[in-house]
Amino acid sequence: MSSGELRVLGACPLDCPDTCSWVVTVQDGSAVKMRGNPDHPYTRGALCVKVNRYLEHTRAADRILHPMRRVGPKGSGRFERISWDEALEEISVRLRGIVDEYGGEAIWPYLGTGTLGYVQGSEGIAGRRFWNVLGASRHFLNICSxxxxxxxxxxxxxxxxxxxxxxxxxxxxxxxxxxxxxxxxxxxxxxxxxxxxxxxxxxxxxxxxxxxxxxxxxxxxxxxxxxxxxxxxxxxxxxxxxxxxxxxxxxxxxxxxxxxxxxxxxxxxxxxxxxxxxxxxxxxxxxxxxxxxxxxxxxxxxxxxxxxxxxxxxxxxxxxxxxxxxxxxxxxxxSTSGHVHLNIDTRDDLLPGPVRTLTMTRLADELDESVKCLWVYAANPMGSTSGQNRVRERLLREDLFTVVMEQFPTDTVDYADIVLPATMQIEHADLHAGYGHMYLLWNEPAVEPPGECLSTTETFRRLARHMGLTEPSLYDSDLELAEQLLTSGHPSLEGITLDRLRKEGWVRLSVPRPFVPFTDGFPTPSGRMEFGSGPAYVPPHTASAAPGSYPLALITPASHTFLNTTFGNNPELLKRSKGPRILVHPEDASRRGLSEGQRARVFNDEGEFEAVVEISEKVRPGVVASTKGHWRKLSPGGATANAVVAARDADLGRGAVYHDNLVELAPCATTG
CATH class of the missing domain: 3.40.228.10 (Dimethylsulfoxide Reductase, domain 2)
Structure with a gap:
């Protein structure tokens, strides 16, 4: 490392089990290099094809750098730049008015997995203390697992x-x-x-x-x-x-x-x-x-x-x-997340009383007239949530005040009334734990945020101050929040301090190596593994649906180039993805007159999207597959696979059903 260079230890925030440890090289205040941390036992020096372009992504030409107010119709993506003071004032007035007239439950804080941080993101339920003070509805983050x-x-x-x-x-x-x-x-x-x-x-x-x-x-x-x-x-x-x-x-x-x-x-x-x-x-x-x-x-x-x-x-x-x-x-x-025992103190005691819970994947059903403010952060529901067409109808409501905290002009940003510029991982502090390994990781900010971007925590601190809220915990610093997370007293955190994490970058949970869970019993009521008495097999919807005009089972797996919809606008990764494609078995393609490289309509009663046909025996007859993560406005026909995914629940946990939908395919009238 040459003189004047600084190596900053951090962690990948994205929705992936590996939660990599990385090293950012900073020169003259700019991040010039990022690599996987070779000292981390799980990362072993390697990042994925997506995150290898992360520094380039932070400097992308379409990065949102300033607060904006809508000036065109909802969905048009037309905005004007405003100051933070203007944004905070307008938001404060609208939130106060909604709470006074309709009650706090009329606010839906819609948080996603765009970052899994315990300080800035979904794992720690970022912003929850602020929403509790207002009495906002709870948000059930059921989209993933x-x-x-x-x-x-x-x-x-x-x-x-x-x-x-x-x-x-x-x-x-x-x-x-x-x-x-x-x-x-x-x-x-x-x-x-x-x-x-x-x-x-x-x-x-x-x-x-x-x-x-x-x-x-x-x-x-x-x-x-x-x-x-x-x-x-x-x-x-x-x-x-x-x-x-x-x-x-x-x-x-x-x-x-x-x-x-x-x-x-x-x-x-x-x-x-x-x-x-x-x-x-x-x-x-x-x-x-x-x-x-x-x-x-x-x-x-x-x-x-x-x-x-x-x-x-x-x-x-x-x-x-x-x-x-x-x-x-x-x-x-x-998931290894069940072994992570941090003290996630969202201060539910601040709630004025019981509040309802609204479900993430049921946005199309539950974003009704009782919701007057939708606040979206670390999420892109227009791109990631089932029932895409009905979600769009809800977001077009003129009486709905929508605020989106974002890094890029996603499909959801186009429907916002106010857009707030958000920091990216190299620009803020956070605490992470992989859900695919046994380590805690600290992300030290490597550079100053560009433009007027603010972290999630700082945005809520400024908004609370602007609204005159007096609850002291709303103003805890990022380091104070991180310290609080480590105070659970669980044996797995023994010897792990924030000072140690900041110095070393990562620390293994205090468990044996090799770690064999449940040697001392299971954390069940009986202390035993409980097989239960319920059904051991519940058929998929595609097996039990009445015969009809949709004979193909659609699954929507992860893309190799995107992570959910993150990187869906990156020019190089977008090029590598080759756009929306649909894997079709040769027998199914032949029956429908589809040829390799032809553009097809994929449709059912929910809606339709277009994709280029890839004929392959990688799928069995009767099954088609199209990767998730594409942006709606960058896709042919202005729709993605979620246009045909129903907003139904799985048997347990109200889980999402992205791999359980019936569709039909037909050649597009025009191809290209």
Whole structure:
């Protein structure tokens, strides 16, 4: 490092399990280089294809740098620059008027996963103290993982699972509904270590993804039938007499109920449900019966359908039946966030009384006339929320006062009355914890914010001051908020201080290495793993819907170039994405007269979007796939895949159903 250069340790804030540690090189006040931290045991010096362009993104020509007020019709994206004082004054007057006339519940603070920070973002419920003082409605952030979390809590009492680093010790690895090489590629290094020691890797996924192509085996399961496969595999384990009877007797409850469900799902029946060959189900079941330890990695895609919560609960039952929780490298991990025990003090005592809860993915239904202010931050609901066409209708309401805190002119910004410029990660302080590893990370600001951009916390501090609010906790500094987070007293935080985090950049949670969870029991009412008595398989909507004119099951997986809608406007990544595309099996393409590279309409009763046809056997007949993350205004036809995604709930946790929709395809009248 040359003289005059400064290395600043930080962390990636984006909605990815890897939460990378990074190093920013600063020269003369400017960030000139960013790389993955080579000293971090999980990041190991590597960032992803998306974040490699992060510094370039912070300097993009379309970055929002100043407060703005709408001057054109809603949806037009026409604004004029105003000062912060003007913005705060207008917002204060409008919020006060709404509270006085309609009550605080008429305000909906709509927070997303644009940043997962515990100070600035969704993990710490940023801004909640401010909203509590006003008595605003609660916001249920269910868009990502709530169905799976609910299912896991029923079994384990927590969504926490394996330490992903212990996959290096696994001898059978099931990558279940997860595309590791696109959505959390740092785990692959530990999988490679396991393979070098003889591990067998199986990808269970409706699509032959990058990960499936690199696995030893790929099971192209019918979407939403994962719980049935789990039951079938356990059926083979029982037939082999390989269930861990000691573990079942001493560490679980409800086994007899689950056993009856398993016996009702022999491989032949499961083959009919899942579309997989019976021989493949038997072969994997036999391998599972005979291989310890088996590690299962399941992520959010596996639970985005009508039976998603039950699917996670049933898949999570496997390590109890096989006794894999006894072993390092055995068990399942969906999210490690359940092992993070920070003190998230949102000061709910500040609420004037009980308030309603409004649900994130139900924006199209719940943004009715009772909501007079929608405040959007770290979210892009026009791009990311189901029922896209109906969401747009709601955002066009003239009586709705909409404020958007943003970095770029997203689809949602176009419908704002006031736009407030937001900082990016290298410009503010934050505390992070990966949901795919066992580390806390500190993000030290590396440079000053450009223009008049403010962090989330500073925006709410200034607004509270402008409104004359006197609650002292509204004015806590970022460092004070971070200090408070570390005061839970949980043993996993022993020895972890803010001073240490700021100095070292990251610290592993105070847990053993290797970490084997649940050795001292489960955080359930019984202290045991609880199989429960509910259904073990709930069919997807696509399987139970009445026959009609929409015969194709659509799934909308993550893009390799975008992260949700973040980077959806980056010119280079947009070019690499090649625009919205739809994977179609050759048989389905032939029936519809579709050819490679042709533009097609993808439609149902919810709406339609356009995508370029990619004919491929990466999907099975009857299944089509189109990646999420595209911006509506940058897409042909002015719509994205969420135009055909229904605002329905999964079976548990009101989870979203992005992978459980029926559509039809037809050639566009014009192609290009």
């Amino acid at each position: 709530s169905a799976g979390n609910s299912g896991l809590r029923q079994v384990y009492g927590t969504p926490g699972g394996m330490d992903p680093e212990t996959f290096a010790l696994s001898r059978l690895i099931l990558l279940w509904g997860t595309n590791t090489l696109t959505s959390g590629h740092h785990l692959w290094k530990f999988i490679q270590d396991a393979r070098a020691a003889g591990a067998h890797v199986v990808a269970i996924d409706p699509i032959r993804t990058r990960t499936a192509e690199q696995a030893d085996e790929h099971l192209p399961i019918r979407p939403g039938t994962d719980a049935a496969l789990a039951l079938g595999l356990m059926n083979v384990v029982l037939a082999e007499g390989a269930e861990d009877r000691d573990y079942l007797e001493n560490h679980t409850s409800g086994w007899e109920n689950l056993r009856e469900e398993i016996l009702r799902h022999p491989p032949a029946r499961v083959a009919e449900i899942t579309g997989l060959p019976e021989a493949d189900i038997r072969a994997l079941g036999t391998r599972l019966a005979r291989t310890r330890p088996t590690g299962i990695r399941a992520t959010m895609g596996v639970q985005r359908h009508a039976g998603g919560g039950t699917a996670m609960r049933t898949i999570a039952s496997i390590p109890g039946v096989t006794g894999d929780w006894r072993h390092p490298g055995g068990g399942i991990v969906y």
